[in-house]
Amino acid sequence: MKSILITGCNRGLGLGLIRSLLRQQQHQQPEKIITTYRVPEKSKELLALAKQHAQIIPLHVDLRDFARYDQLVQQVDSIVQGAGLNVLFNNAGISPKSTRLNFTKSEDLVETFVTNTVAPIMLTKALVPLLKRAADGQPTAPVGPGRACIVNMSSILGSIQSNREGGLYGYRTSKAALNAATKSMSIDLQGNGIMAVVLHPGWVKTDMGGPKAPLAVDESCDAMVQTLLLLNQSNNGQFLQYDGTALPW
Amino acid sequence: MKSILITGCNRGLGLGLIRSLLRQQQHQQPEKIITTYRVPEKSKELLALAKQHAQIIPLHVDLRDFARYDQLVQQVDSIVQGAGLNVLFNNAGISPKSTRLNFTKSEDLVETFVTNTVAPIMLTKALVPLLKRAADGQPTAPVGPGRACIVNMSSILGSIQSNREGGLYGYRTSKAALNAATKSMSIDLQGNGIMAVVLHPGWVKTDMGGPKAPLAVDESCDAMVQTLLLLNQSNNGQFLQYDGTALPW
Numbered sequence: 001m002k003s004i005l006i007t008g009c010n011r012g013l014g015l016g017l018i019r020s021l022l023r024q025q026q027h028q029q030p031e032k033i034i035t036t037y038r039v040p041e042k043s044k045e046l047l048a049l050a051k052q053h054a055q056i057i058p059l060h061v062d063l064r065d066f067a068r069y070d071q072l073v074q075q076v077d078s079i080v081q082g083a084g085l086n087v088l089f090n091n092a093g094i095s096p097k098s099t100r101l102n103f104t105k106s107e108d109l110v111e112t113f114v115t116n117t118v119a120p121i122m123l124t125k126a127l128v129p130l131l132k133r134a135a136d137g138q139p140t141a142p143v144g145p146g147r148a149c150i151v152n153m154s155s156i157l158g159s160i161q162s163n164r165e166g167g168l169y170g171y172r173t174s175k176a177a178l179n180a181a182t183k184s185m186s187i188d189l190q191g192n193g194i195m196a197v198v199l200h201p202g203w204v205k206t207d208m209g210g211p212k213a214p215l216a217v218d219e220s221c222d223a224m225v226q227t228l229l230l231l232n233q234s235n236n237g238q239f240l241q242y243d244g245t246a247l248p249w
Numbered sequence: 250m251k252s253i254l255i256t257g258c259n260r261g262l263g264l265g266l267i268r269s270l271l272r273q274q275q276h277q278q279p280e281k282i283i284t285t286y287r288v289p290e291k292s293k294e295l296l297a298l299a300k301q302h303a304q305i306i307p308l309h310v311d312l313r314d315f316a317r318y319d320q321l322v323q324q325v326d327s328i329v330q331g332a333g334l335n336v337l338f339n340n341a342g343i344s345p346k347s348t349r350l351n352f353t354k355s356e357d358l359v360e361t362f363v364t365n366t367v368a369p370i371m372l373t374k375a376l377v378p379l380l381k382r383a384a385d386g387q388p389t390a391p392v393g394p395g396r397a398c399i400v401n402m403s404s405i406l407g408s409i410q411s412n413r414e415g416g417l418y419g420y421r422t423s424k425a426a427l428n429a430a431t432k433s434m435s436i437d438l439q440g441n442g443i444m445a446v447v448l449h450p451g452w453v454k455t456d457m458g459g460p461k462a463p464l465a466v467d468e469s470c471d472a473m474v475q476t477l478l479l480l481n482q483s484n485n486g487q488f489l490q491y492d493g494t495a496l497p498w
Binding site for chain 1: 355
């Protein structure tokens with residue numbers, strides 16, 4: 001994996017994934033860790049980290065601004081150049097405050113869907129040429145992060161089978177929809193040597209997960225990076241927990 | 250089942266469901282078949298049928314206009330009165346023209362989600378008081394259409410497990426999301442004696458299904474009505490094919 005693009009890197013799991021990549025042995029570290037952030041004032045840790053590590057390249061973008069994607073792809077292209085992009089990690093996501101049916105608002109449902117589902121689909125669409133270039137550049141390498149992978153950050157809350165608690169209409173619908181889109185990506189792009197999976201990070205001590213969560217950010221992110229590094233053809237189209245365990249839809 | 254509300258009744262499966270209900274034995278026919286339609290000029294068959302059958306009550310509403318729902322609930326309330334509403338059948342849906350990743354448009358993804366997912370959730374939220382009233386009115390009756398049911402029209406294309414063909418990002422994400430929402434409804438509302446299921450109508454000769462589909466509208470709708478009439482506690486939260494076969498998420 002020479003290059004990875006991770007969205008939503010100003011905090012939580014996005015920032016944790018960067019830190020985890022920097023903890024890997026030298027030969028496992030991507031040469032380019034392209035990261036996106038939306039609000040500069042809330043991204044000081046990311047921007048400070050990028051000053052210390054030349055391999056981190058922060059790009060300022062609001063991923064809901066789909067008209068901006070062409071320019072974003074040009075920026076990524078100029079960073080990865082002929083090698084293309086090995087891994088697109090769609091991590092950015094939100095969780096609406098309204099969770100019970102009686103308090104569910106149509107605007108929250110749509111806003112969550114746009115950020116958690118539409119943006120990963122549109123960014124994948126936009127970056128397919130760069131992912132293809134990476135896959136084509138390693139034609140004899142096995143399918144996996146050494147060629148080209150799409151990793152979409154989902155959640156066990158998007159598992160319909162595992163839903164025992166109800167509620168959470170905005171979050172659950174957006175993540176089930178992302179799971180559905182990822183399965184289509186895994187089929188549509190396999191002929192190009194590009195694989196696609198969805199990951200559940202576990203219940204993690206982030207702003208979204210809250211302080212009662214059993215997993216620290218580092219634990220979850222180290223496990224996700226290990227799972228990412230071991231991805232192979234057999235995982236294409238799967239829903240995997242941070243530690244690589246397969247989950248039901 | 251004294252009353253049923255079916256959305257999207259101007260053609261296809263919605264119109265077929267009404268016709269199928271009218272073919273049932275007298276004691277199985279709902280006293281009130283409340284139907285919604287959006288474009289009067291495209292709803293002549295429905296409006297003609299309603300003139301012949303007093304039990305069909307057509308309501309003119311654009312279900313994307315969520316601000317209109319309060320008024321819609323008042324209309325339904327004045328029709329069903331003290332008995333409440335037994336069955337809400339969220340049937341209205343669309344399928345965007347763009348299907349392959351490379352042609353997927355963010356506007357199509359959002360529009361399809363609003364119609365196929367957000368509208369059924371918001372209409373369910375709005376009608377819960379009338380569904381509760383129906384369930385409460387039959388406290389000793391078994392859970393099912395004799396008390397209160399939500400039936401959401403999904404599709405096998407919303408089954409992530411069954412996806413072998415890829416593509417169809419807008420339609421698949423909206424239906425997987427509807428499946429996720431229905432599972433939450435089935436949990437959230439079971440304490441009120443209200444059950445919720447998703448149905449796959451089969452591949453049917455409609456405008457959406459096309460002329461090559463193996464099932465006639467009447468066949469699919471007769472089977473769906475039989476499945477609806479037989480719904481019981483064991484089906485709560487399930488994804489059922491038209492003939493009652495359980496499908497995977």
